[in-house]
Amino acid sequence: MEDFINRIECSEISFAFKQLKYTLNKRHRNRQHIEFLHECKQHDVIPRFLNIRLPAVHNEAKKHRIRMSLLKKELRRQYQLSNNIDLRLKFLHHFLLRHLHTIEYSILVDSLVEDTFYINWNADRKRNQKLKFLINQKERTRQQTNRVHTAPPDIIQPNEVHQFHDRFTNLSDVYFSEEEETILNLGHKFAPIPKSFDIHEMAIDIELQIRRDPSFDTLADRVLHTLKCFREKRVKVSDREQIDINKKLRGSIKNIREKVSINDLIITKADKNAGLVILKKHLYIEKTLTFFNDNNILEIKNNPLIKFSNKVNNIIKTSLPTLHKFGETIFSIKERNPQTPKLYSLIKLHKPDRSIRPITSAIGSPTHKVSKFLNKLINGIFKMRSQYSIKNSQELIKNLNSLKLDPHKRYLLISFDIVNLYNNIPVEDTLAILYKQLKDYLEANNDLNLDAIDIENIMALARLASEQNFFIFNDKVYVMKDGLPMGSPFSGPMSEIYLNFVEKLIMLLPLAQYIILWRRYVDDVFCV
Template sequence: MWTVLDAMTHSRAENIGTQTAKRQEHKLTNLIKHIYPHKSLKVATKSTEAVTVVNLSSKELSEDTVSVLSRGLNFAPTPRRIPVEDIITNIENTIFRNKIPHGDADCLRQDVSTLLRKSPLPKSNITLKEVSALRELRNDESLLVLPADKGNATVVVDTEAYEHKITQMVGDTSVYCKVSYNPTSRVTTKVNKLLHIIGDKELVAQLRPLNPTPPKIYGLPKIHKSNWPLRPIVSQIDAPTYKLSRHLATLLQPHTGKTSSYVRDSRHFVELLEGIQLQDTDIMVSFDITSLFTNVPVDEVIQIITTLLGGTTLPTGYVESITYCLKSGYFLWRGDFYLQIDGVAMGSPLAPVVANIFMEWFEEKALESANVKPRYWWRYVDDIFAVVARDSLKDLTSHLNRVHAKIEVTIEEEKEGKLPFLDVLVIREPNGRVTHTVYRKPTHTDRYLRADSHHHPSHLSSVPRTLLNRALALCDHDYVNAELRWLAWQSWRYGRDGAARPAVPHPLGTTLPAQVRLATILWLKQS
């Protein structure tokens, strides 16, 4: 009986998944055609898959190139040879760090040596034509392959167009200032001086910058907007302030999230929604801050942090360290160095917590001075969900845009009784009750780490398990069945392709796709 039910559910889930994927593909394709009417876009799709590769370049991509790119930028091809030298080096480092006794270390070396001699190469997970396509793409300096800003699509752009956009971006003198010197040594010297404040020698040794390199800027294309503007990211890994900034962020984090409006994540938001009742005169809206990170007023946020830490036991010198990390932002672009005049760089470990601290101050000031108070107001960093009276919405929006000169607030109103927030779709029922389900943007690809990627099995099995847990957490009883049907089809997609894709073991002893379909059956039986 279970075999028959499993087959029936698999078929139903596949049909529902196909229809949903086609709707998403149609929405994104129409959106892109509307945004880019001047050129013919090469959007790679399959009949049952959403858009995964968006070609914004001037070149046609071969089928093999599209095929390998559609696997995702996190897809790992199987190695052409076993990396013996790397494995031995890592083993020796592990022996040294953990101070393994000589006898045990020799046994470990012998076991590893035996395994390396007997281990065959894994079967290739891409074709020879795809290998050739990857090689050609890697050698083509006129093209760049980037992740989309949102949705996990793979975007192909002309290198010249991309570099032109970055150059235009860093030329904004209100945000960046070009300098004729390399600030790295100067910043490194200052960081080493600031580390003396900490006092803990072991911690200082961990935070001290070793062989630092300049931060580097790059951009993620916003494919859902006209002319694909870039979201600037400054990679600060190995930068002089990176380790110190990360440490300071961990110290600041416990001082945030104590307001009644704080939303920890999507699951927390769903918990907050329980029991709310909307009135006919209410409207659900979401507010968003335009380019929050680059518009955070650094001098003001330092004053806020100084007040925030005033009642703590942290040394006062920590404020000096925070100030320097926020004000010493710089990056390298095409051989030139730029200082960031104001705002915080996306990519800095301090950026999220500092932005959150500023937004807590902003919303407190905004709500205290507002003539009209929202019935509900919840915030995740710069994304705000609110329920307000329809006739007061315009006044509230205008008020929010007057609170601070650098902060611009945009608004999205509910449509047909539905409003997305984070990855939750909030749905108004006729009786004023609120329900919710998983939300996917039109740019969402439903593309996750594939089961044939050369990753550890624990990483592979975590993908569908995480999706299942999300479905059960974010969907109420009215919508969980549809989401589980969709998830069962996605899990079938995730584990199809026959022998080329190994089954992913589940802790309960079954393959995870079948486990998800079983969960669907159980939920269907309850309804």
Template sequence: MGFMEDIKHRYGMDILRNFKQWANQVNKRASLENHRKFLLRCRKQRILPSHITRYSKCISGLILSNSPFANHCYSALTQFQFRVLNIEICFYHWKLRQIKHNIEIIKSKLRNEIAEDILFSFSVRQNKFYNFKFHQIRSKQMTKFNNLMNVQVPSNLKSTPDKWIMNFSDLSIPNNVKCFLSLGHQFNLPYTNSIPVMNIIVDCERVISKHDFENRDLVRARVVNTIMNFLNSNQYSRSYSPSLCRDLRDTRAFLSNNKDHIVVLRADKGNVTVVMNRDEYSKKCTELLDDSQTYEKLESDPTVRVQNKNNRFVKILLNKDLVPEPVAKKLTSNDGIFPKMYFLPKIHKTGIPMRPILSFVGSPIYELSKFIADLLKPIFIKDEHYVRNSFDFFNSTNKTRLPPNYVLLSLDVVSLYTNTPTDLALQIIEENWNMVSDPSFDSETFKLIYNFLITSSYFCFNGQFYRQIFGFGMGNCVSQICCDIVMVKLQDYCLSRLPFSVPIFKRYVDDIFTSVPVNTEQLVLDTFNSFHPKLQFTLELESKSALNFLDMRVERTDDNVLYVDWYHKPTFSGRYIGFHSHHAMIHKVNIIRNLKFRALNLSDKRYHEKNLKKIRSILLNNSCPAHLINKILGESLKPSLPQIISSEGPSNTIL
């Protein structure tokens, strides 16, 4: 006879019913306790159980909509889901207290009806049953929790596309660190602790100080309002994968332990993360700076001296009534910082040379150089050869028909800024002085300021100060406009000396796309190299009737019609802001829309289907949901650029 049958026989149905209720409450307690612990684990790791997220998909359309409320909707949904989680945890706490109370009531009833040894024996049996049931359910809940954790881990953390990160160092990088670094410098993580409000205010105040006095309080009020709205919205506490947190910790430890051995950089082109030996990086950078014809070392920081001289020139402009007082106040520098040089590896070239980049914003002469650049802008003539961007090039090139026996080629200046003669630029400016934005501006004063800006192209690298002694300094606002002016002069000079007509000639800064008769390529190169000994060009000839230019590929058909396709270099990584990055939802949606816009508006219709498949593959690698990709790629494209090409036949025929 079993235990329950014995109780029924000795004490009757009422006592048996109490024992069964006790056993049933213990069974419920084991299940509820496990579920409560599961929810607590979810809350601790900032992940949401599927039963909560499943019933909140009804507002996904609002989140994915292209409206200013998409990010607010996402934030409200996240807050709502975690509040539901907290309420559910509180419910299970209450339910467990109720069950424990019910068990105590049942025990008190049974103590008055049955022997103590029987009650104790049954209590021991129920404790054993509880432990067995608890661990049985716990194993299932842990499997469920681990599966949920894996779902929360971004797919681009589990495996790294080969092109996202390149390791040229001697160190072997742990896989989780490599995966984390491969996310790129634009991948954002939410703040989980305190927000550095004071640092934000200090940075904002520095920017506000450059605004007009009457607008400063308005800007401050907007900044304070934005910060308070963000803090009150709790957006910074949005959940993200715990494995991501662990990878961040491991990556910081790895980089800290190897800071003297490796350096992590962004590639010059292709959006690739590059890891190099620090010694090799420093050696390559130093070799470029040791060029005595371009740079010279300085013994000390010249920032104060340059700043004082900048302010003296501003006073001269003010005293001569060449600028009003508000402009003079803006041009005056009081807290200038020295420019900093850093280098990016050119992984698309043999030997991985370095490209120098100068951080010029905030330097003592930054505002004055902007002022002079604006003065010179009218001299830069944007003729029919100039292209503003890729869309301009596409509209003027696609479906163009070339004459017979012509080939495509491109020209590129070797180190435009550092090799452009400053005296040549000044000579061209003097010849066209009547074209400046303010012809009444004193030309002699301009020459003094021009020479000052050119000779003040200094910077710091690895604690050593340098000054550029030839050419234009990168980052200096005057450099770009002066190089453009020289390139226009060079273009007109060379085209006038070619003994044949050029059916198409397009120039973007120092990149030139053109078409010339067969077997005249060397003549073209020699003509362009003859303009000035410092300005030398490299030439690239079409291959298999196609030539790459900017982010497009121009293909020439057998009947000499040009068709343009959207193109990426072989070193292009395909990495964009990951979908799991802590960015506003509208930013992620716009990445898809912008990719679609470029792919369709920078390519002929014959390439559209191929490019859409390419976009889909790129976005899936960046963890974008397939349903979101399909929805946006299926939307009709709204034309936002003037279409100057016909959809039928060649648009430009050149004979």
């Protein structure tokens, strides 16, 4: 705390502003996290970050007690952190009041608090969703347990027990042993215990992550102290049985890699989280190229990354005044080292032809941060959501339960989906619809004090995010001639805007009078 006070006293007032904004943001996240932990404690649920692996000798009740004690310990730690944050804020308040008028300072704090709310809006929403999921999961587990204990033994038949699919599917003609299949069934997130641990590499990785933090010096000292204690107290694995298991695991993993390499196989994920799939590499490439041919995706000779990145940088610089109104800076919106997006394919095991679902990894691409900003802007601030769209199946059930039907009439239930949604969205039409909606917002409810130039800047960023339609597959560069970029965070809101427009047109048709209920989840529609 003394170092923090000395740095503030010796710095300019602009640095104190930055520290105030950072500390208010940190206080918001800290309070939300404390509230989340209290809710978990009240509902007797364990957050995922506390679901650590415990020895098998403990029963489930004891494991739960241990995790609850860890939750209470985390609460105490967060309260200590809250006290430190409050001390920093108190000093910053006194420091800034010495340099600013009371009214100026009040306006500044109110503005920063409001910015903090908008910046953390999406994270707060996700945290609430996690809490609801944990509570619902506990309730489902309790209901299943009650059904198992209350059902008579003679009613439960073996063929009524639900069988989950394997976590690994072999579509090749290569044989894998039972030990190898056991490892593959553990899924793509499994990793054996490492033989060695390089503490210096970890120190470098941590430093890269915390370097941007305003309190880097203090954090660096704490991390250095923690790593030194870890190195001094580290205990090597001495359990002979565990060492033998690790050796067998590594041997089996080595055999899997050799078989994949020698037989020209590829390991990928299945669609709908259905585990791992192994198939011949040439079949994987053929299926993906067939999708390219059917959707007007063409190969190009030169990678447009550098030219496109320069265009992105120029538009971001032009749009900075608008970005500042939403709490963004050139560092938060610009990729320092942009990479070309990479495409991979998921195998649809539930389809007879084993077709593919292409996925583009756009993280680190030139417009990834721009797309995330636009996603937050449209969904979180402007709230451009269709009245016919639903968030999940629970909302659909609620709508169906509230539906009142005439028992003397006959009704038809229809369900259908949109084929290759992103590829079939007309970009120019969607941008025109977005522009009109932004102008309507400007005229009707301009809470953010936007002007016509801000709308033009937002549209320039939206057009920019829609133009990043190139990617790498099999060491070649391809470009999409039609539709929205796959893997872009902005493609979802754009498709939602266009589908909302189409649905409104459908409801103007003469046949729309016979539609009792129309609900859509992304690209799946249910109609009565």
